[in-house]
Amino acid sequence: MHSTFAGVFTRLLLIFKRKRPLVVYCSHGWSFTMDIPRWKKNVFGIIERLLAIKTDLIINISKNELNNSLFYKLPLNKSVVIYNGIKNKKSLSVSELPKLKLESSKINLLFIGRFDKQKGLDILIDFFSKNEFSNIKLYLIGDSVLNNSVLNLPNNMVSIGWVDNDMIDSYYEMFDAVIVPSRWEGFGLVAIEAMRNKKALLVSDRGALPEIVKDGLNGYIFNIDNYDELKSTLLKVSKEELMLMGQRGYDLYLDNFTSEKMNREIINQYSLLAKKKKHI
DSSP: OBSHHHHHHHHHHHTTOSSOOOOEEEOSSOGGGSSOOHHHHHHHHHHHHHHGGGOSEEEESSHHHHHHHHHTTOOGGGEEEOOOOBOSOOOOOSSOOOOOOOOTTSEEEEEESOBSTTTTHHHHHHHHHHOOOTTEEEEEEOOBSSTTOOOOOOTTEEEEEOOOGGGHHHHHTTOSEEEEOOSOOSSOHHHHHHHHTTOEEEEESSTTHHHHOOBTTTEEEEOTTOHHHHHHHHHHOOHHHHHHHHHHHHHHHHHHOBHHHHHHHHHHHHHHHHHHHHTO
16 A cells, blocks of 8 residues: 555454554555644644554665654554665657756756655745756746746746656756755655766755765755855855766665665565564
């Protein structure tokens, strides 16, 4: 079972059943890691702890997710970490290439995601409104959760709008680096998509992002509450350095974040679980 709602409803149906199938659950981001009031986090924690009684295996998509689940007393003996993975095959559209023209003399950064609180776009808008970089421009791919939302962007930010998935890799290839300023992130698929496209990353220090980015190796990690930290990083980066970081990120992707590796680890856990049931 995947996701919070499916996991809750399905496992509720099994609570009073004496005979039931083996239950494997992956939340893809625990509800109690969101930026919500403490009492709500505690309620979600209690619910997940009760549902874990009827769960045989809990798959966490990052170590950060595992640590958060243990804080809310979910069972360690039922928990494993398996990172998300994506295919090592890019969707490059040959029939339609991006019409966007970038200034090659500038460092061109890319943000991809929903325009909402979690993804932290408002942080970037505020930051770039207060800091003008003559050699840096930020481009946005995505859309607002509310259709009537209007973005008030500074001159050094450009909204591209929504891009079809079969075109997205063509856009990744155009940029020097990808920036991910999320407030919370169970994993961070945009980060490994960027790595697959050999792009350096600038990510917040929240959630699982510091597990994906090795600071100074395949990108930089910054504190979203400290604008000076991000400003210092942007003032020192160069296109050449970002290119090297992108290549190192691609190597990390091949070692840790392919769909083949993820599938092998999931199948291995299923096998272990099946063997364990046989001996009960």
